[in-house]
Amino acid sequence: MTRRGLLPLVVMVPALAAAPPRRELDTPVRRAAYLREMLDALCTRIGPRPSGSKGFDAGIAIVERELRRALPIVVRDSLKFRRWTVTGKPYFIVGDRALETYVADNSPETPGREVSGTLRKGRQYEVVDTAGRVVAGAGISEFGRAIVTMHSGADDAALFNIGRQDVEILERAIREKTPVRAHAKVKWFDNVESSSVAGTLPGDSKEEILIVAHADTKYNTPGANDNTASLITMLMLAHAIPAAKPARTVSFLATTGEELTFFGAKHYAGTRRAAGTIGDIKYCVNLDSLTYGPNLQINTTSAGLAKVILDIHRDLRIETEPKVFERDDTMDSAPFLASGARTVHLNSRGDDARTLPLWHRPEDRAETIKPEFVESSFRVLLELITRLQTAAVDQ
Ligand SMILES: [Zn+2]
DSSP states (O other): OOHHHHHHHHHHHHHHHHOOOOOOOOSHHHHHHHHHHHHIIIIIIIOOOOTTSHHHHHHHHHHHHHHHHHOSEEEEEEEEEEEEEEEEEEEEEETTEEOOEEEOBTOOOOSSSOEEEEEEESSSEEEEOTTSOEEEEEEEOSSSSOOOOBOOSSSSSEEEEEOGGGHHHHHHHHHHTOOEEEEEEEEEEEEEEEEEEEEEEOOSEEEEEEEEEEOOOOTTOOOIIIIIHHHHHHHHHHHHSOSSOOSEEEEEEEESOTTTTSHHHHHHHHHHHHTTOGGGEEEEEEEOOTTSSSSOEEEOSOHHHHHHHHHHHHHTTOOSOOEEESOOOSSTTHHHHHTTOEEEEEEOTTSOTTTGGGTTSTTOOGGGOOHHHHHHHHHHHHHHHHHHTTOOOOO
């Protein structure tokens, strides 16, 4: 290669790094291709992305890159937390049968090599040792096979999550006083850093529409439905909102820590409070698990916001059956509801008995995502952002 041949490279590299091109996602075909590409990158190639893990960091870097492609202002909202991990292979053995189990997030470990005892049923199943102490708990999944839940912190016994298919074995073990052995070792890491990422398109007005989707998963799943496909839908919206200056500011927030104690959204709200800008957020739309079924579940205490979303379905002739629930309490939208925004938490849970058992399971993989559910949500949400530019939702 000649010296002259090298020259353009020197010029091009910083230019590319400074301004990655925006994606053209202006047709359903292009959006479906983008969905596949991003599901492949996040779920298939990276896999589980619990907050504080290398997987999460790799995933949020992709999200940040995409937001930078789409929007003029992108910031990280970094925090530190005490991270819990399970080490080795936990087990929960009834007689000589090892049940499928996941240790609950933030669970204490079992003391010594293992704990043993017999089962009884209180608020949940409990392993009681010969001294009458509860040495482990067993929680049963509501939907099917074992999932990862969260330890309440109310006691110091390890919590094992068991699937519904094994309830019969537990019941028989109570009747027959079958010995049970259980083992879980965990490790805590102090001051682990994790980040949410926020991208903003400033409008004529500081009044702001905030779209939120969590970017973390439980530790046992690639989380395609919960919440990667919804996160990708949010990225599509960031790419699609008109380059023309909107009337109201539009922001997109990919959060960390939703699957733990919603700590990313809470931290971001704290950052905005400290900056004196939290009052600018007039509307907050939280996207979580939009793809379990075709029908959006609209969880909101704002009758006006629910009406806007229902009207959009009618006007765009979206052939699904949205349902409204008058609640919006514990999700990533909660800190913004508390600060005075009108909020809605959108999901699709409960609409499809065949896919709901994917929740917090390793089977929640990229192949299970139906592109048509993403497309209908995208259309509704793009129109929602447009209508909220001028809407006066006063109830
Ligand atoms: Zn979720």
